[in-house]
Each structure stands twice: as structure tokens, then as C-alpha cells.
Amino acid sequence: MSTPKPPRPTFFEDTANDRLTAIITALVTEVAGLSDRVATLENLLAAQGVLSPDAVDHHVLTEQEQAARRARHAALTDRVFYVLQEEVDALKGQLGA
Template identity: 80%
Template sequence: MSSPKPPRPTFFEDTANDRLTAIITALTTELAGLTDRVATLEALLNDAGVLAPGAVDHHVLTDEQQAARRARHAALTDRVFYVLQEEVHYLAEQAGE
């Protein structure tokens, strides 16, 4: 059985802000890790002669690839901001819109 964790530090009057800060910090840590992994993959591909240095930075997407990327970005944004969108819809309903 695990022992109880100590309470998280609080920085804001509203603890919801502390939780949000913790979430953003965790996401930033994950993003940093993924960025490092992508850089490592690019370096390995460059070293193996599979990918020229700078190829990723200079790659031009086709129209189809751009559309797919926009769709992925929109879906990600919808997932990340779902809670906020839900609240906006609720408030709009309450206001009779």
C-alpha cells in the first residue's frame, strides 16, 4: 500500500489555478521530451544519410498534407480546449442564446 502524498504547494487563492498550472507544467515537460526525441531522430537520420541536414525545415507540404495537418491541429485543439468549449456552451444556454 502506498503512503499518502504530501499536499501540493499552493500559489494562488483559487486552487483550480494551481491544478491548471500543474497540468500546464506537465504538458510542457512532455513537449520538451518530444522535442528532444524529434531532434534525436533527425540527427540519426542525418548521420545515416537518410535525411539531408535541414530537410525537415525546408520541406514543402503538398496541399493534401497541409489539409491533413490542419485537420490534426483542429482535432487537437478541440480535445485540449474541450472543457472550455463545454463551459462556453453552458453559459450560452443559460443566457438564452
């Protein structure tokens, strides 16, 4: 049996600001963790002689890599802004659009 989640804390009169703050906080947490992992991987690869320390900075993406990156970015954007898109969709439904 699952336990109910506690209500989210509120900091602003407008709850939209609280939702945006939650989104930004989640993103900052993800970016910090990913940045640490990328730095660790680059350091390990450079220490083992697999890559030069500046290899990532000088890498030129192929068209296939660019397409894959665009797809990942679009999927990330969809996940991050899902809450906002849900609200837009609800408003469209109310307006009959």
C-alpha cells in the first residue's frame, strides 16, 4: 500500500511560481550531477591516455551525432515542461480549441 505524498511546500502567492521553482530546482540538480559525472569520465579517460584532456572541447559532431543530440534535447524539453504543456492542453480543452 502506498503512502500519500506530503503537499509540496509553497513559497509564493501564485502557485505557478512554485511550480517553476520546482522545475528549475530539479534541472539544477540534474545538471550538477551530470556535470560531475562528465568531468569524472573526461578525467579518467585522459588519465588512462584514451583521450587528450581537450578532446571533447575540440570534437566536431557528425550529422548523425547532431541529429541524435537534437532528438535528446527535444525529449528532455518535453519531459521538463510536461507540467506546463499539461496546463496548456487543459486550457485548449476549455476553450474548445
